[in-house]
Amino acid sequence: MSALLAVLPALPLHEAGKYVAGAYVVLFALVLIYVGIMAVRSRRLERDLAELLAREQRASRAEGDAPAEGSADSAGAQSQTARRESTLV
Amino acid sequence: MYGKGLRALSISTVAVMSVALGLVFFWVPLEAEQGFLQKIFYVHVPLAIVSLCGFVAGGIFAIQHLRTREQKWDFRSYVAIHTSLIFGVATLITGSIWAKGSWGHWWVWDEPTLVSFLIVFLLYATYQPLRFAIEDPERQARYASVFAVTAGAFVPLNFVAVRASTAYVHPRVLGATSNLPWQMSLTFLVSLLGMALLFTTLCKYELTAKHTRAQLRALMRLAERRAGASTSAPPQRGRSAAPSLHATAMTANPSEGRAR
Numbered sequence: 118m119s120a121l122l123a124v125l126p127a128l129p130l131h132e133a134g135k136y137v138a139g140a141y142v143v144l145f146a147l148v149l150i151y152v153g154i155m156a157v158r159s160r161r162l163e164r165d166l167a168e169l170l171a172r173e174q175r176a177s178r179a180e181g182d183a184p185a186e187g188s189a190d191s192a193g194a195q196s197q198t199a200r201r202e203s204t205l206v
Numbered sequence: 207m208y209g210k211g212l213r214a215l216s217i218s219t220v221a222v223m224s225v226a227l228g229l230v231f232f233w234v235p236l237e238a239e240q241g242f243l244q245k246i247f248y249v250h251v252p253l254a255i256v257s258l259c260g261f262v263a264g265g266i267f268a269i270q271h272l273r274t275r276e277q278k279w280d281f282r283s284y285v286a287i288h289t290s291l292i293f294g295v296a297t298l299i300t301g302s303i304w305a306k307g308s309w310g311h312w313w314v315w316d317e318p319t320l321v322s323f324l325i326v327f328l329l330y331a332t333y334q335p336l337r338f339a340i341e342d343p344e345r346q347a348r349y350a351s352v353f354a355v356t357a358g359a360f361v362p363l364n365f366v367a368v369r370a371s372t373a374y375v376h377p378r379v380l381g382a383t384s385n386l387p388w389q390m391s392l393t394f395l396v397s398l399l400g401m402a403l404l405f406t407t408l409c410k411y412e413l414t415a416k417h418t419r420a421q422l423r424a425l426m427r428l429a430e431r432r433a434g435a436s437t438s439a440p441p442q443r444g445r446s447a448a449p450s451l452h453a454t455a456m457t458a459n460p461s462e463g464r465a466r
Contacts, residue, residue: 133240133241133242137245137246139303140249140250143299144300151292155415162418165422168426169422172429
């Protein structure tokens with residue numbers, strides 16, 4: 118790395134340096150803000166998905182209580198599998 | 207499926223942008239008059255070009271929407287214009303910084319290129335409020351498409367008008383009058399490619415995120431309906447500038463998504 122830096126020309130960061138740095142920082146700041154917004158959205162999606170999964174598990178548990186014992190067991194097993202899968206993600 | 211190919215696109219964007227930055231700061235020679243300050247050119251001009259092309263693309267998608275009445279075109283038009291606005295903000299800020307360093311002023315009102323870009327930007331800045339002002343999603347999409355087509359036609363007209371004007375204070379980059387050395391031209395083209403890839407990647411991220419959110423909402427509504435919480439009431443949609451995506455429209459032709 119130091120050998121590479123030795124052959125590269127030095128950046129003339131004098132008077133113009135602050136303007137050039139400012140222009141490039143603006144671009145990267147905007148991209149960074151965008152990525153931050155996308156992260157917030159992803160978190161919200163994740164939360165909604167978890168809520169949906171919990172709701173579905175409650176519904177399948179409620180359905181499983183009503184019919185015969187055997188089907189209730191299978192519903193419970195399905196619910197457990199879904200919970201396991203959700204924790205793996 | 208808007209997310210298809212997103213990983214490859216993201217990697218290409220990072221790679222091309224990195225190469226462009228390497229060329230800008232370590233390879234291309236310094237310009238004789240402006241020196242190091244001219245490096246802003248490799249970020250400001252590609253931003254402006256991609257932003258204007260995005261506005262035109264928004265208009266083309268809007269034409270498709272008006273022709274076919276398919277929601278997906280309105281959705282694409284909205285995302286293209288939305289991303290172009292972000293690029294437009296970056297163009298104006300980087301341009302201002304360059305003007306301050308080069309001319310000693312943050313803004314020069316008698317420079318046609320600057321003022322014309324500001325006019326285009328302000329015109330498109332009314333796009334979101336226009337959408338937000340119309341509650342009915344169908345009408346909102348139709349009016350927004352008409353706006354995008356009209357404004358999209360204004361962009362190249364504006365560009366030609368500025369080029370035809372007599373004041374040539376602003377440097378010309380593309381065309382017969384360009385006298386850039388080949389190293390600068392190559393670096394500029396790599397930067398332009400990087401910026402175009404960045405635009406496409408951000409658009410695809412936006413499309414994927416909004417599409418996934420719409421699908422999730424549709425799933426939640428289905429779950430609610432199945433649970434008997436809302437059997438007859440239609441889904442409530444708050445006032446929003448973003449296009450509404452119906453689950454039926456999205457799932458009407460699942461094979462289309464795979465082909466895309």
